[in-house]
Every structure is written in C-alpha cells, then in structure tokens.
Amino acid sequence: AxxxxxxxxxxxxxxxxxxxxxxxxxxxxPSYGLFWYKQPSSGEMIFLIYQGSYDQQNAxxxxxxxxxxxxxxxxxxxxxxxQLGDSAMYFCAxxxxxxxxxxxxxxxxxxxxx
Amino acid sequence: xxxxxxxxxxxxxxxxxxxxxxxxxxxxHEYMSWYRQDPGLGLRQIYYSMNVEVTDKGDVxxxxxxxxxxxxxxxxxxxxxxxxxxSLYFCASRTRGEDSNQPQHFGDGTRLSIL
Numbered sequence: 001a002x003x004x005x006x007x008x009x010x011x012x013x014x015x016x017x018x019x020x021x022x023x024x025x026x027x028x029x030p031s032y033g034l035f036w037y038k039q040p041s042s043g044e045m046i047f048l049i050y051q052g053s054y055d056q057q058n059a060x061x062x063x064x065x066x067x068x069x070x071x072x073x074x075x076x077x078x079x080x081x082x083q084l085g086d087s088a089m090y091f092c093a094x095x096x097x098x099x100x101x102x103x104x105x106x107x108x109x110x111x112x113x114x
Numbered sequence: 115x116x117x118x119x120x121x122x123x124x125x126x127x128x129x130x131x132x133x134x135x136x137x138x139x140x141x142x143h144e145y146m147s148w149y150r151q152d153p154g155l156g157l158r159q160i161y162y163s164m165n166v167e168v169t170d171k172g173d174v175x176x177x178x179x180x181x182x183x184x185x186x187x188x189x190x191x192x193x194x195x196x197x198x199x200x201s202l203y204f205c206a207s208r209t210r211g212e213d214s215n216q217p218q219h220f221g222d223g224t225r226l227s228i229l
Contacts, residue, residue, distance in 0.1 A: 004156075043222065043223050050215055091156060100162045101173075105156055
C-alpha cells in the first residue's frame with residue numbers, strides 16, 4: 001500500500017522568506033508521480049507542481065520547486081519569497097504510474113506573517 | 115472555460131434520506147474521482163472511474179455508490195446517508211495523458227451535513 005506523510009500540521013513563515021514543506025512517501029512501485037496542491041481558505045484545490053519518479057531533475061514552477069530525494073523517498077515543496085497569498089493548506093499526493101488510485105497526505109497549514 | 119462542476123455546493127439533510135451529488139466536466143477527460151476531506155485526514159479517495167462504465171473502489175467506498183453512464187458525468191450517490199458521512203466532498207477529473215504526469219482538475223467542493 002502506498003502512503004504519504006506530512007509531519008508538519010502547521011507552519012509560520014515571514015513574508016519574503018523561503019519555506020520548505022515536508023513530504024515523505026512510501027511505495028514499492030518504481031513508477032509513480034508526486035503532486036502538490038494548495039487549498040486556500042475558500043476551499044478550492046489548486047495544482048502547484050508535479051514530479052515523476054523517473055525525472056532526473058527537480059521540478060520547478062515559478063516560486064515553487066520540489067526537492068525530490070528518491071533514495072530518501074521525500075518530495076519537499078519549497079516556496080521562495082513567500083507572499084501573504086501563500087497562506088493556505090498544502091497537500092502532497094502520490095499516484096502510482098498507470099493507476100488511478102491517488103493517496104493524499106494530511107496537509108500542512110502555512111501562515112505567512114507580514 | 116474548462117471546469118469541473120459539482121452540485122449542490124452545500125446540503126444539510128437527515129439520516130437515511132437518499133441523496134445524489136452531481137459532477138460534470140467539460141474537458142473530455144477519461145478519468146474521474148470522488149474524494150472526501152475531513153480535518154486531520156486529508157483527502158481520501160472514495161471511487162474512481164477510468165472511462166464510461168468502468169469504476170473501481172478507492173480507499174473509503176463504504177456507504178457510497180457511483181455510476182459513469184456518460185463520459186462527462188460522474189454522480190456520487192449516498193443511498194442511506196449517516197452522520198459519519200458529513201464531510202467536504204470533491205470531484206476531480208484528468209486526461210489519460212502520458213504515464214502519471216497529468217494533474218487532476220478539482221471541482222469547488224460540496225459540503226454535506228447529515229443530521
């Protein structure tokens with residue numbers, strides 16, 4: 001069975017600082033995808049970034065980057081230059097290659113302080 | 115506009131009264147899923163569908179039914195709702211794509227309260 005662990009229920013970060021949200025995963029499949037989603041207080045789920053298990057480079061999307069350490073089974077999200085609008089719940093998720101079952105972590109609530 | 119539409123957005127109902135939450139997507143996506151979100155538990159997959167007439171159980175299917183008669187629609191049915199099904203529900207869809215790299219598109223969520 002696959003599992004996603006997010007050990008930080010809540011975090012604070014100063015505006016304009018960088019922050020790392022942790023995500024570790026467990027799977028025996030060699031092919032899988034890792035996703036990060038943002039959920040603001042309004043409730044919608046917003047896709048941020050994707051990392052494939054075979055990707056050689058860490059994924060980046062604007063201010064978001066994924067620190068992918070395959071041997072350690074970790075896929076931490078790094079947000080650079082935090083903004084007040086980054087205050088939200090963040091979820092890490094994994095999907096096994098070729099399958100439709102998706103496992104989410106329990107989330108990290110990030111609060112950006114002015 | 116590409117979107118996943120869920121209805122209703124909010125519903126308060128009573129134990130045992132059958133209800134259906136509709137989900138429709140206009141992106142011609144093959145894959146669709148239902149999730150429930152509970153505090154401290156994240157999102158848990160209820161059912162998913164890989165195409166018309168092809169559905170399978172997720173991690174928490176008990177008490178729910180789904181159907182996929184048309185590609186664009188994937189309703190979630192609670193035949194006899196109970197208070198432990200009070201939750202925030204999300205429908206999501208994605209295209210088949212290459213391998214596993216396609217993100218899901220989520221609806222805005224349906225908040226169900228079962229009294």
